[in-house]
Amino acid sequence: MEHLFERLTDAIQHATGYIYPNEAELHWNILIVIYPYITGLVAGAFILASLERVFNVKELQPTYRLSLLTALSFLLIAVVPLQVHLAHPERGYEMFTTPNPQSAMAMFGFVYLWYLMAVLLLEIWLDFRKDIIQWANESKGLKRLFYLVLTLGSKDVSEKAIEFDHKFGKLITIIGIPSAFLLHGYVGFIFGSVKANPWWSSVLMPIVFLFSAIVSGLALMLLVYMVSNWVRRKQNAMDCLDKLSSYLLYMLIIDFSLEALDFVHRLYESEESIHILSQLIGSKLFTSFFVLQLLVGTLIPFTFLTLTKLVRIGDTARKVLYFASGILIQIGIMSIRWNVVIGGQLFSKSLRGLTVYKIELFGMDGLFLPIAILIAPIFILIVVVKLLPPWPEAELSK
């Protein structure tokens, strides 16, 4: 408690202008920054999978299963930062028992469950069903038992049944696209619908969230695909990388245009809040907004990706540029989340002052916890990939 009070005293001392006395404490900390970041990755990875499935983009075939498993790994962790951030985590179940139908947040639990159970798990199961049955037959002992449980008692591997898996899977994917939109657009709505906060309150917020999610998911899959090939000592399919990076570029352009529109709109309308918001991005958010989000996260990767499309560049150089863009875009998207979540709390709702947010290393408000949460999906992915190998050769071997 003493530590908290010391921190708040410090915050008040460093605040500029006037903040309401209750605003010394910044309530949604870095845990809430990584929450939309992770759900964004999920939605983006899923959209990539659906590109292959629904829109028949053949080049992206090698990433299809990998994207689904990546989406699953991140989705399993997506609720953790939320849950950990609650002041009373043991009461979190109330979201499901007495959800307030008027609350933008209450429905998240249901959207999440719908997406996890009805879309992602179902689609993965259908896609892997035949393999799971086969793995169950081939293996022994505990492993066999594990795969047998995963078959959920299904045995039918006739051609007709496989055909049905495909059709049904396609249907799920078609349902999945709006669901993925819903999942992340919805996260944007949680912020965009707060009329008390002029930095958040915007109809564009869900759409901006959605496209930035797709960008982050595509960039993530670019990285995951390249790293997985590097680990397995396989060649990257260059046509797949080229296609993936093309989509990444298109989405980056759309995302940037939307954000620019939002920004210009605010400037041009110049409402009551513009004074404090200009101060905000000119001081507290300068680095994360102009340097990280705009320059590092958007303009540089945009230049890299455009270069690979306009100029003939060798495979190795292209790969380096793709990989670098992927990394930079992740930094950029993380900054977007930071600028929205933390930025929206750095100014007083009196519109007369700015507060501060100092990250600590340890504890529930510390930096280590969110980093651990961010790394966790990678380990989950490694395990999942071991259990359900998504590689083309695993498919071909049967």
Place this chain on the structure above:
Amino acid sequence: MSKLKEKYLAIPEQIRIVTVLFAIFLIMFIFGRRLFIPKTFGEYGHYRAAAVDDIMQIGLVYAGHQACAECHDDVVAEKSQHMHKHVACENCHGPGYAHTQAPDEHPLTIPTDRSYCVLCHSYNPARPTGFPQIDPVTHNPDGACIDCHQPHAPQPPEVPEECGSCHERIVRTLGAGHHNSLPCTQCHDIKQEHKITPRDFLPTVPRTREFCGTCHSTKASSAKEIRRVDIVTHGENYFCGQCHFPHNPEVKI
């Protein structure tokens, strides 16, 4: 029967498994959920009705102004006749609910320190004019307030000589302007009673051009240094006080 079974088996295996699993999950959710909903939830709205009772049960700390009169009717009666009639007893004597329950065990406090009275009565420009304010540095700095002022009947101990005893703000404003040498009575007609029950006997406020003209008109016989205007044409049809704040007229010379 067998026909039904046939039809059931005609459904692809995957659909059957998935549907059954989802049904189990859904049923478990719907029924399991009920176990966790508090009893009174939703009685009057989307909340736990018992919470309202819980909040109503919170103990009192302040007894409220009615409680004091039950024992201290003489003090309350005296106070009700004077300027502090709206100041609740507990405001100075501290929260008194415990005192009403067990007076001897929980005696209340009597603030005798200067610092308590000045919370309200020290001069602050943001306070409304007319509210009695003093400058604690110059206003009898060594004495306790209650040496001269009886808090239940807070009249000045003697009829104040200076208007500034109560009207600190006006005196300060005057001091900054050209009217600083004028006595208040130059413009205000102040009855003696105003100094004892101020709001029942308000000083007069001049509201004619002619009044200001007695000094400032070109025809006036006042000292030569005083700024003159033609009070017929100057400032159109406004009264002087609508542009010049009389306590500090703020005219450039």
Place this chain on the structure above:
Amino acid sequence: MDNNNTQDRRSFIKTCLKVLPAATLIPFLSIDAKAFAEEGYNPEDHNYAMGIDVHKCIGCGRCVRACKNENNVPDEPFYFRTWIERYIIPFEGETIVDSPDGGINGFGDAAVPEDAMMRTFFVPKICNHCAKPPCVQVCPVGATFTSRDGVVLVDNDYCIGCRYCIQACPYGARYLNPYTRTVDKCTFCYHRITKGLLPACVEACPTQARVFGEITDKSTPISYFRRFNEIQVLKPALNTEPKVFYAHLDGEVR
């Protein structure tokens, strides 16, 4: 031009001040503790509101102190159910607002010399108990709600501490109680008003800058207040429909 109005207003206030001693007896009569106790409390019969007269506030901070005492609000200066702001509008430059420790110990010297001040005044702030409360709208579990008598309350045995309501409140009226780890806010002293007593801040205010009572009855201090003052609410553009009404509120107040 404006001076005319001001003077009219001043004389009006003065007349009011003459009449007020009689009028101010109303709160002493309207809420009768004994009647409440005998008849029991039925929330359907009540609809509460508060009135704040900015002209009367002297910034003494007694309301803030009384609120902290009555409601067990943490003493640290980051937690307030009510607080006072001081506004200074200088002749040149931007409006200066401050609220040192919520005004609980009064206000010291201002950052601006007095002759640079054009207007200066105090504004008490409190939860507005909005008729359309954005905080209640966003609570995911129904832990904050509007009671049947129109008071916005928090169920601290049910609050999960997600703090969405703190984000949604445009007035900064909510805080996370560090001891209970649940969200806390003004209850209009619900435990007092349901016993027929006044909220602690109203009780404590020495100048009757705050009035409280039934909004639906005609002969209550709050109804009188609304009838004979030009009324403003805070941030009306957000359409929260506050039930804390301000008289003589300056446009600079946010």
